Amino acid sequence: MSTITKRTFLGIGLGAVAGAAGIGYAMTNVSAAGFEHRFMTVEEMQATGGLIVDIRTPPEWVETGVIDGARLVTFNDPASFLARVGPEIADGRDLVLICRSGNRTSAAARALEGRIPNRIVSVDGGMGKVISDGYKTVPPS
Structure with a gap:
């Protein structure tokens, strides 16, 4: 370790931490299978061009209204x-899911x-x- 200065060592360590944080962020937004x-x-x-599906419940649709043209299908x-x-x-288009906050989708x-x-887009x-x-x-x- 004598050929690597403390500054270089710290720089490498911080770079690795930043890279790992970036990978962690990416994994929270895109799953391994691609949703x-x-x-x-x-x-x-x-x-x-995808199918927009509102997966909330009928009372929620009435409470806030819905997206014009969205399919209303509660996800059970x-x-x-x-x-x-x-x-x-079946034609292969995207499936776009929406709920109240994004947790259910x-x-x-x-x-x-x-x-x-x-x-699939949540x-x-x-x-x-x-x-x-x-x-x-x-x-x-």
């Missing part, structure tokens, strides 16, 4: 959920990953963030 958990505006969701389990939305994503995405070949911040950013919801139909 993403990130915020998207409604315009960004629509631009993907992967099998029943896929029975309802599977035909609509993250859990649903984990439950669905590996069951479908589609890219919207971080959910409807709370979408509405606070100014999106005007529509009544559920």
Whole structure:
């Protein structure tokens, strides 16, 4: 260790810590199988061409309104959920999941990953963030 100065040693150590922190951050936002958990505006969701599915409950849809054009399917389990939305994503398009805050969509995405070949996006911040950013919801139909 005589050829490495303390300053160099500390620099290498700090670089390793920063790199590990970056890897940890990336792992919280993208799973190994590829689902993403990130915020998207409604315009960004629509631009993907994916199927936007609001997985909240009917009382929640009534309370806040919903995204115009979103499918309203409460997520209870992967099998029943896929029975309802599977035909609509059979063409391979993205599945964009939204709930109130992003917690349920993250859990649903984990439950669905590996069951479908589609890219799954869990919207971080959910409807709370979408509405606070100014999106005007529509009544559920």
